[in-house]
Amino acid sequence: MADYDLDSPLYYFTSADTGSRSDVFTIRHACEGVQIFGGIGSGKTSGSGAALAKAYLRAGFGGLVLCAKKDELDTWQRYAKETGRSDSVLIFDASGEYRFPFLQYEVNREGEGAGYTENLVRLFMTVYEAVSRSSGSGADPYWSGAMQQLMRNAIDLCLIARGTVSVPLMHEIVRSAPQSTDERNSPEWWEKSLCAQLLAECQTKTLDKWTDYDLETTAGYWLDEYPSISSRTRSGIVSMFTTTTDHFLRRPFRMLFSEPPEDPTKIAFPELTHEGVIIIMNLPVKEFGSAGRAAQVVYKYIWQQATERRDVKENPRPVFLWVDEAQNFATEYDMQFQATARSSRACTVYLTQNLPNYYAEMGGEGSRHRVNSLVGNLQTKIWHANSDPETNTHAADVIGRSWHVRRGESQSFGGQTLNLGESQQESFDYDVSPQIFTRLLKGGPENAHTVVGVLFQNGRTWSNKRTYLISTFNQLKP
Numbered sequence: 241m242a243d244y245d246l247d248s249p250l251y252y253f254t255s256a257d258t259g260s261r262s263d264v265f266t267i268r269h270a271c272e273g274v275q276i277f278g279g280i281g282s283g284k285t286s287g288s289g290a291a292l293a294k295a296y297l298r299a300g301f302g303g304l305v306l307c308a309k310k311d312e313l314d315t316w317q318r319y320a321k322e323t324g325r326s327d328s329v330l331i332f333d334a335s336g337e338y339r340f341p342f343l344q345y346e347v348n349r350e351g352e353g354a355g356y357t358e359n360l361v362r363l364f365m366t367v368y369e370a371v372s373r374s375s376g377s378g379a380d381p382y383w384s385g386a387m388q389q390l391m392r393n394a395i396d397l398c399l400i401a402r403g404t405v406s407v408p409l410m411h412e413i414v415r416s417a418p419q420s421t422d423e424r425n426s427p428e429w430w431e432k433s434l435c436a437q438l439l440a441e442c443q444t445k446t447l448d449k450w451t452d453y454d455l456e457t458t459a460g461y462w463l464d465e466y467p468s469i470s471s472r473t474r475s476g477i478v479s480m481f482t483t484t485t486d487h488f489l490r491r492p493f494r495m496l497f498s499e500p501p502e503d504p505t506k507i508a509f510p511e512l513t514h515e516g517v518i519i520i521m522n523l524p525v526k527e528f529g530s531a532g533r534a535a536q537v538v539y540k541y542i543w544q545q546a547t548e549r550r551d552v553k554e555n556p557r558p559v560f561l562w563v564d565e566a567q568n569f570a571t572e573y574d575m576q577f578q579a580t581a582r583s584s585r586a587c588t589v590y591l592t593q594n595l596p597n598y599y600a601e602m603g604g605e606g607s608r609h610r611v612n613s614l615v616g617n618l619q620t621k622i623w624h625a626n627s628d629p630e631t632n633t634h635a636a637d638v639i640g641r642s643w644h645v646r647r648g649e650s651q652s653f654g655g656q657t658l659n660l661g662e663s664q665q666e667s668f669d670y671d672v673s674p675q676i677f678t679r680l681l682k683g684g685p686e687n688a689h690t691v692v693g694v695l696f697q698n699g700r701t702w703s704n705k706r707t708y709l710i711s712t713f714n715q716l717k718p
Contacts, residue, residue: 287691
């Protein structure tokens with residue numbers, strides 16, 4: 241599969257009705273995205289999840305794996321061993337063997353947007369969304385805009401003065417910025433403040449006209465606008481900023497994301513996946529909490545943008561984004577990414593128990609449109625056993641309804657004579673009722689390690705002449 245033709249087969253689904261394997265899953269289908277639902281113990285990971293993961297590995301895909309649970313690394317190391325891809329695995333973990341100074345990467349990377357301040361600000365806002373969304377649907381527009389202004393001016397000051405940027409450097413600028421006009425005019429502030437020191441360093445630089453304009457704006461912010469903000473308002477803005485950056489100031493994340501390794505070959509560039517590397521972000525949420533989530537969201541966002549920038553004519557190898565417990569890592573940018581993922585040959589696979597998981601993590605009821613957009617853009621849907629009524633009803637609605645003939649017996653009495661006859665009634669009903677999803681086989685010894693899932697692809701009619709396919713997956717098959 242050296243040319244990675246989009247219609248090349250990756251996997252053949254097994255029909256639960258006939259046992260045949262005539263329904264193909266191609267690279268094209270993979271690039272259109274997969275959403276897998278299944279309750280706890282349903283077999284979604286060991287069933288359809290394992291089948292597709294190993295199919296992607298056998299085909300030579302590179303990929304990024306995010307980790308919510310501690311056992312995710314072991315799972316993927318086993319997949320890699322079974323498919324002969326162990327040498328392709330790169331483990332990004334707290335040891336610091338591999339690092340990724342993400343802000344400096346954004347400054348130095350190839351592309352017209354490299355070093356563009358607004359790109360760095362958007363990156364931070366993605367982190368803010370990940371660490372703050374559980375408390376509501378987001379910040380008031382004023383506070384969000386004010387924090388972005390603070391970040392923008394901290395980034396510009398770093399870049400103009402030092403030509404580099406990092407979270408610790410930005411944090412120290414904010415911490416040492418003048419709190420009042422009196423402090424700004426104090427010789428002690430000019431002597432001891434890093435913010436003041438960097439402003440002074442900027443004056444020694446030979447700048448082009450446009451950078452000089454940027455410096456004028458940045459200096460005006462730190463010397464005039466920032467100290468004039470009321471202390472209460474300023475503390476709110478700074479609190480939002482530190483909430484976003486705090487995780488990256490502590491071990492191991494300061495080392496991993498701000499300090500470059502001594503060996504430059506140990507930088508975990510996201511572009512490595514384009515060459516077939518499988519990067520496993522072994523910073524599980526269950527172990528590192530919200531810091532692990534924030535770090536992985538940062539890397540995912542940068543990986544998505546790097547994947548969108550690449551020239552697939554020059555490098556057509558498909559790459560995958562694999563996210564189990566996807567509710568922990570989903571962001572609004574995922575919807576934009578998935579809308580154009582096929583042209584980037586990016587194969588997203590999201591696994592979660594149910595729709596309410598997404599709603600809860602992405603901002604409650606106000607997130608429904610965002611969640612529905614995300615799930616709707618993942619064209620292959622696989623539903624395993626589930627006890628959640630909303631997810632099961634959603635599955636039935638997606639598959640659709642049609643006219644069904646219901647047959648039954650009727651009795652009538654005419655004088656002394658009993659007449660028995662058959663009746664037929666048409667009804668417009670679900671092709672797969674919501675109750676079906678509560679009875680699907682979940683694998684394990686009691687089910688001969690067979691997991692059952694219901695498959696749907698937009699616009700596809702399967703070998704059974706229906707819009708859905710009930711498929712089996714063998715948990716024990718390597």
